[in-house]
Amino acid sequence: MNTDQKQPKRLNILFMMDDQHRGDCIGAEGSDWIHTPNLDQLAAEGALFTKSYTTLPSCLPARASLLTGMRPWAHGLLGYASMASSYPQTMPQMLADAGYRTHAVGKNHFEDVKYGYESIDLEEAWRGQLNGPFKCDYRKWFEENHPEKDVDATGLGYTDHRGGRAWKYEEELHPTNWTADRAIEFLETYDDDRPWMMKVSFKRPHPPFDPPKRWMEFYEKRDIPMPVVGRWAEDWHGGEVGSLEADPNAPRGEFPDEEILASRIAYYGCISHVDEQVGRVIQALKERGEYENTLVFFTSDHGDMMGDHHLWRKCYAYDGSARIPMIIRWPAGLNIDAERGGVFDQLVELRDVLPTMLDAAGIEKPETVDGSSMLDLIRGEGEWRTVLDLEHSYTYWEGNAWVALTDGRFKYIWFTLLGREQLFDLKNDPEEAADLADDPGSADLMKRWRKLMALHLEERGEEWVKDGELQVLKRSPVRSPNFAKHDAGSSA
Numbered sequence: 392m393n394t395d396q397k398q399p400k401r402l403n404i405l406f407m408m409d410d411q412h413r414g415d416c417i418g419a420e421g422s423d424w425i426h427t428p429n430l431d432q433l434a435a436e437g438a439l440f441t442k443s444y445t446t447l448p449s450c451l452p453a454r455a456s457l458l459t460g461m462r463p464w465a466h467g468l469l470g471y472a473s474m475a476s477s478y479p480q481t482m483p484q485m486l487a488d489a490g491y492r493t494h495a496v497g498k499n500h501f502e503d504v505k506y507g508y509e510s511i512d513l514e515e516a517w518r519g520q521l522n523g524p525f526k527c528d529y530r531k532w533f534e535e536n537h538p539e540k541d542v543d544a545t546g547l548g549y550t551d552h553r554g555g556r557a558w559k560y561e562e563e564l565h566p567t568n569w570t571a572d573r574a575i576e577f578l579e580t581y582d583d584d585r586p587w588m589m590k591v592s593f594k595r596p597h598p599p600f601d602p603p604k605r606w607m608e609f610y611e612k613r614d615i616p617m618p619v620v621g622r623w624a625e626d627w628h629g630g631e632v633g634s635l636e637a638d639p640n641a642p643r644g645e646f647p648d649e650e651i652l653a654s655r656i657a658y659y660g661c662i663s664h665v666d667e668q669v670g671r672v673i674q675a676l677k678e679r680g681e682y683e684n685t686l687v688f689f690t691s692d693h694g695d696m697m698g699d700h701h702l703w704r705k706c707y708a709y710d711g712s713a714r715i716p717m718i719i720r721w722p723a724g725l726n727i728d729a730e731r732g733g734v735f736d737q738l739v740e741l742r743d744v745l746p747t748m749l750d751a752a753g754i755e756k757p758e759t760v761d762g763s764s765m766l767d768l769i770r771g772e773g774e775w776r777t778v779l780d781l782e783h784s785y786t787y788w789e790g791n792a793w794v795a796l797t798d799g800r801f802k803y804i805w806f807t808l809l810g811r812e813q814l815f816d817l818k819n820d821p822e823e824a825a826d827l828a829d830d831p832g833s834a835d836l837m838k839r840w841r842k843l844m845a846l847h848l849e850e851r852g853e854e855w856v857k858d859g860e861l862q863v864l865k866r867s868p869v870r871s872p873n874f875a876k877h878d879a880g881s882s883a
Contacts, residue, residue, distance in 0.1 A: 401586040403685040410597035412691035414714035429670035437720030448693035460745035460760035467874025470784030475877035483507035497570040497592035512573040517549035547599030551639040554653030557604035571668035575675040600657035610656040618698035621824035628701035642787040687720040708795040738779040785867035792867035803840035810863040
């Protein structure tokens with residue numbers, strides 16, 4: 392017997408994501424205005440999911456779904472607020488318990504609680520603008536190595552949608568490059584016998600929109616699509632005339648075309664900059680010789696309306712806000728007999744990322760996890776959900792609180808504080824320009840979806856559903872009662 396013969400190494404997991412990346416902003420989806428060659432190549436070698444959603448389209452609740460694999464009511468965070476401190480099962484902790492070395496790089500939206508990550512290189516530079524005591528690893532690195540420079544020199548805020556303000560320094564100082572550099576450093580110096588799971592989380596294309604100048608110049612020469620504004624949106628949000636220059640953080644408004652175009656150019660520039668850095672990380676993985684022993688993900692936490700329907704930012708049920716990229720590239724070491732470059736139109740969601748990792752790592756999925764392994768879709772095994780739930784509590788203005796259901800063909804939205812409804816035919820109207828809610832020909836469809844929503848919300852009690860009828864809420868809770876079960880310091 393050859394005692395020097397090595398046993399097959401367990402799969403590594405490279406989980407890459409960015410922040411506020413719309414699902415239609417990938418070249419592989421047929422979007423010819425966006426330049427994402429590295430993501431396109433990843434999709435060509437793996438699987439692209441074209442109906443991938445974030446159930447809760449804002450940073451913190453979306454990340455709660457990622458951490459736990461739970462649906463919103465179960466993990467309890469229904470809107471933009473702090474995550475619970477002690478979820479019963481988390482992605483990094485479960486993998487660490489199974490023998491993985493867990494490491495996170497970039498934006499995580501947590502400081503004191505690691506949720507199971509053994510080590511973290513944090514890029515939360517935007518928090519420095521809040522004048523709090525906390526400084527992330529990136530901001531400390533920048534200030535220590537370049538004390539003569541101002542990391543906030545563009546003058547852009549952390550929800551600022553103004554364009555036309557490129558990064559002012561060498562590209563290697565940009566937080567997007569820094570995040571990739573820390574990931575590459577981890578790969579180049581890793582000498583542990585344990586398999587690893589590394590999360591690489593880029594903050595961009597979340598504002599500030601500050602890509603290197605060359606990327607803004609690149610998009611200035613391209614044919615950039617302008618926002619789609621549906622007939623319903625003119626009635627709901629038309630007349631809110633304003634300016635991004637005057638109100639950079641506005642969640643809605645009719646703004647000058649030149650401001651919209653500048654914002655979109657900068658946003659797309661941020662996406663291409665992230666794509667470029669994704670390529671660098673993948674190249675480092677290949678040079679390490681572990682590309683065919685590593686499961687690779689790419690996704691985002693939510694999108695950005697970018698002026699569609701006169702709306703900006705996130706926290707909306709519409710696809711610009713709620714649909715996200717989802718790419719999985721499985722390694723040869725996983726022994727999946729499936730054609731590469733597959734395109735899947737089943738409804739997948741961030742809650743499915745954790746069970747997919749567990750599946751690849753050979754770890755049993757706990758009962759607390761509501762999501763399913765997307766590897767089953769790639770293998771062509773089992774059944775899959777036919778309806779997906781989405782929601783978000785009150786944000787931005789009175790009445791902007793909602794729950795939604797979609798089967799991939801239709802999307803039904805119930806505005807919980809208004810008792811207002813919308814229905815869109817995503818097959819024939821993917822841009823959600825025509826609201827069918829008041830169309831007499833859609834009365835039976837509306838009745839069906841209203842009933843499905845009542846069944847979905849029934850577990851929440853009579854405040855939400857009474858005698859089978861949807862109820863208009865008096866308040867929009869940011870947390871469900873289940874949140875208190877997961878948070879050691881919560882009185883919610």
